[in-house]
Amino acid sequence: MAGLFCGHCKREYSLDEVLWRCECGSVLDIEFEANFPIQEIMGRAPNLWRYRESIPLARDGNIISMGEGFTPMVEEDIDGVSVHLKLEYMFPTGSFKDRGASVLVSKMRELGVKDAIEDSSGNAGCAIAAYCAKGKIDCHIYVPDRAPVEKLTQIGMYGSSKRISGDREAVAAAALRAAEQGYYASHSWNPFFLQGTKTLAFEVCEQLNWRAPNTLIVPVGNGTLLLGAYIGFRDLLAGGIIDKMPRLIGVQAAPCSPLFQMFKGGLEDIPLITQGDTIAEGIAIAKPIRGGQIIEAIKESKGDIISVRDSQIQESLRMMGRVGYYIEPTSAVAIAGAKTYLKGATPGETIVIPLTGTGLKATQKMIGLGMD
Numbered sequence: 001m002a003g004l005f006c007g008h009c010k011r012e013y014s015l016d017e018v019l020w021r022c023e024c025g026s027v028l029d030i031e032f033e034a035n036f037p038i039q040e041i042m043g044r045a046p047n048l049w050r051y052r053e054s055i056p057l058a059r060d061g062n063i064i065s066m067g068e069g070f071t072p073m074v075e076e077d078i079d080g081v082s083v084h085l086k087l088e089y090m091f092p093t094g095s096f097k098d099r100g101a102s103v104l105v106s107k108m109r110e111l112g113v114k115d116a117i118e119d120s121s122g123n124a125g126c127a128i129a130a131y132c133a134k135g136k137i138d139c140h141i142y143v144p145d146r147a148p149v150e151k152l153t154q155i156g157m158y159g160s161s162k163r164i165s166g167d168r169e170a171v172a173a174a175a176l177r178a179a180e181q182g183y184y185a186s187h188s189w190n191p192f193f194l195q196g197t198k199t200l201a202f203e204v205c206e207q208l209n210w211r212a213p214n215t216l217i218v219p220v221g222n223g224t225l226l227l228g229a230y231i232g233f234r235d236l237l238a239g240g241i242i243d244k245m246p247r248l249i250g251v252q253a254a255p256c257s258p259l260f261q262m263f264k265g266g267l268e269d270i271p272l273i274t275q276g277d278t279i280a281e282g283i284a285i286a287k288p289i290r291g292g293q294i295i296e297a298i299k300e301s302k303g304d305i306i307s308v309r310d311s312q313i314q315e316s317l318r319m320m321g322r323v324g325y326y327i328e329p330t331s332a333v334a335i336a337g338a339k340t341y342l343k344g345a346t347p348g349e350t351i352v353i354p355l356t357g358t359g360l361k362a363t364q365k366m367i368g369l370g371m372d
C-alpha cells in the first residue's frame, strides 16, 4: 500500500495529501513499492528519472527535470586503497541536492502547490530554488546571513532568498513559522526529498553491474544523503536486486557532531550541544530532525559514525585538489572519514564515496583558508 505514514502516532495519509509533516507534529515517511525493470531502465536516458517505477509521482507530465543524475563513478586510490568516487558535484546546481529537489518539486507541481518555503545553509536552497524556477513555482528560501556568498548569490539568481541573522536553528525557526501558511519544501522534513536522494543507491548499484557495494561513506548533517541511500538500498533489497544492505558510514565534523555523540554515547536523544565553528558549514546541524532515524539506519546496516577535525577536512580537501577533484570543504569530510575507515577496511571491500558538492561555491572560503 502506497502512502504517507507517521512512525510516531501511526497515522496514515494518501500520497496526494498536501502535508509535509504529520498532524501530531512528527516527520512523515513514504511507503511505496519500488520496481526495477532492469532491461528497460538500461535503455533510458542517463538521468535519475530512468528509475521511474521507483519514484512516487503519479503522472510523467509533472516531472520537473534538467537531466540531473546518473553522475559518473570513478575509481581512485585513497591511501593506497582503491575506492569508487561518485561525482555528485556534477548536477545542474552543483550538488547532490538536485536529486531531492527534482523529485520534491515535481511532486509539488502534482499537488498544485504554488508557494514553496525552504531553509538551508546553501546547497539545498540552491536546488529547491532552481527547480521551483524551472517549474514556475514561487519560492522563498531562508538562509543564514553567514552562508557562503556564492550560494547566496546563486539562490538570488534563481529569483529567491530571504536572509536571516542568526544560526541554522534560527533560520529553521523562521522558515517553520512561514510554513504554517505555505508548503514546507524542507529537505530535512519533507519525505519526498528522500525519495529523490535515494536514487543515488540505484545508480551506484547499476554502475556496479547491479551489485551493492560493501560500504558507503557519506558526510552527515540532516542525513538527507544517508537516509536517502538507506531507503534506496532497502528498495533494491525489497525488489530482489541486491541481497545485503551495505554498511553505511556517516561522517560528522567534530565541532558540530551531535549524531556522533548520540551514537557513541548510546544516547536515547540528540544531545544539546554548543555548536562550534567548522569549515564544513554544509553539515553544521545541531539538531537534525531525523536524528533518530539516522542512528537506526546506521545500526541496521552495521555501520558507524566517524568524527573528523577541521584540520583533517582541510588536508583531505587539498589532497583531492591535487588529484583533480575540486570539491567544497563539506564534501571533503567524507574523504577525511574514509582515511580513518580505511585503516580497518577488509581487503577487496567495494567502497563508494560520494563527492557531494562543487568547490566552485567555496572559493571565498578557500581563499580565507589560504588554500589558493
Ligand SMILES: *Cc1c(COP(=O)(O)O)cnc(C)c1O
Residues within 6 Å of the ligand: 095, 097, 123, 124, 219, 220, 221, 222, 223, 224, 225, 226, 282, 283, 285, 328, 330, 331, 356, 357, 358
Ligand atoms: C547537504 C550536503 C551534505 C549532506 O548533508 P545532510 O544535511 O546530511 O543532507 C553533504 N555535502 C554537501 C556539499 C551538502 O550540500
Ligand SMILES: [Zn+2]
Residues within 6 Å of the ligand: 006, 007, 008, 009, 010, 011, 022, 023, 024, 025, 026
Ligand atoms: Zn503522527
